């Protein structure tokens with residue numbers, strides 16, 4: 001592992017985190033992506049913009065989210081002291097809204113007349129539809145047909161909020177295909193439309209911008225854990241689909257002596273080929289505007305991801321994670337469908353918190369390692385979202401696997 | 403005279419077109435669509451039917467800038483088990499019978515990146531490929547440019563209606579072969595462009611480059627091709643041929659008898675229009 005002075009310097013001006021990231025898009029999109037970058041750079045330094053954002057996050061989203069000591073889970077595992085950063089308590093029920101609030105304010109500043117977004121689990125779709133309702137901007141959500149089926153509750157929520165849902169039947173009908181079609185729509189409507197990407201992926205500046213908007217998670221955690229424990233945490237853990245809740249928690253701690261663990265979905269097991277573990281089982285490639293680790297065959301064709309959790313069912317990962325993996329700053333592990341379901345049930349019964357299936361992956365890995373860590377080890381888990389949307393999926397799984 | 407290859411072959415083709423006072427026809431098909439035998443047959447007969455330059459699509463699982471027609475053609479080819487090598491073999495095969503018609507490979511970067519950029523460019527040059535259009539490599543992502551140049555091949559850049567005057571020189575500075583002007587703000591095979599806008603855009607591009615300009619995206623008929631041909635050195639037609647292929651498939655995917663003829667008839671029709 002190379003020792004750097006700081007892990008927070010990236011990306012460079014072209015959006016590269018060493019060999020990862022970048023702007024691999026059609027020329028039609030390039031000018032607009034540069035426009036988004038300029039607008040974002042300006043907003044970053046614009047005090048009025050930042051004040052506005054803070055105010056919405058506080059009064060509308062309900063920030064700061066609590067940092068909760070999960071005492072019963074800690075006792076059961078018998079080792080590390082486990083805290084939950086309660087992003088599930090945000091308005092709309094996940095971390096996604098932090099990013100949506102930032103980007104919708106940016107889109108308004110840019111004078112865009114329509115918002116499009118992709119969604120997997122539907123949490124990003126719901127958060128996008130919500131801020132679009134709030135600011136009265138028409139909203140179109142691209143969602144894979146398979147995800148529409150397994151996250152039907154979120155589909156109803158989005159429709160209720162006034163969003164148009166476009167079912168995507170190409171490919172496997174999951175998140176990757178939703179992103180393809182959102183990009184295709186965007187290419188055809190660049191002048192009027194803002195693409196509100198839901199994770200730290202896509203072309204520059206999205207990975208850095210989404211990370212910045214999500215970093216409030218880690219910034220709050222810093223203050224809160226010092227209040228609780230009088231010190232920084234010993235470790236951080238989060239699930240990763242594209243990697244936004246993880247980057248949001250990790251980023252403010254990258255230069256501290258804190259162990260960082262991110263949990264991918266290994267579906268039915270990496271050995272079965274039915275998984276979504278792009279860092280553990282993929283190789284570098286270029287998709288959706290950036291270079292990162294991808295699930296693909298030997299000829300460079302993207303292969304299908306699989307996870308019981310729609311939000312992790314993606315064959316890539318944000319480029320900054322690819323880089324953190326490469327330089328060895330963070331550990332990337334994986335958890336199967338079965339382990340996640342088990343953790344989902346454990347957390348629900350022990351803490352009275354129904355976690356999102358995505359989050360359940362982080363809980364499952366915590367359950368694997370916490371027992372072996374000393375009692376004074378302080379661990380913060382990002383409770384990225386609530387699991388109401390997953391009740392049917394979990395019930396069906398339990399019935400089928402009795 | 404020795405046969406010209408790479409950028410030289412493309413330049414020669416445009417010089418000859420100019421001499422003949424004719425707008426060139428660039429035809430796009432996806433390699434291996436609907437299957438290898440038929441695709442090979444179409445490819446070999448394209449020049450005889452009026453194609454001046456051939457764009458051969460390298461199938462990709464996630465063609466971000468393509469509409470439903472080309473997406474489907476990519477899938478048909480991949481479902482037949484086609485690889486990047488299959489595409490190169492098609493070109494070698496073609497070169498045995500045609501040494502004059504430039505072939506441009508068009509596609510997305512990932513399969514090339516995985517193959518290895520230098521290896522791919524070398525193998526492509528050996529097969530008789532003359533240039534590349536890589537949709538998701540704007541001038542800012544330049545890693546393929548030098549190897550292509552070194553091999554004597556062309557890296558052909560796209561300019562879009564959204565490309566502003568500041569970007570045009572950034573693109574033309576690195577372009578070779580010809581400039582591909584994308585005439586619609588959109589994906590392949592959807593809308594069609596207004597001629598007035600195209601004329602204005604082309605005038606702007608010509609301030610920055612002497613390279614020939616081909617106009618594509620959204621041109622599907624003889625009439626439209628003729629109209630646009632007034633402003634450019636060549637027009638590109640793609641989805642219309644790919645649609646002809648899919649119209650000539652039975653529900654179970656087998657190929658109807660008239661498939662090849664029907665594609666080539668459309669090529670001939672559009673080419674004749676351009677020659678008048």
Ligand SMILES: Cc1ncc(COP(=O)(O)O)c(C=O)c1O
Nearest residue numbers: 123241242243244245311384385
């Ligand atoms: C609750 C929750 N957690 C995590 C994720 C995964 O996304 P990311 O890795 O960007 O945080 C999702 C995505 O839908 C989600 O809904």
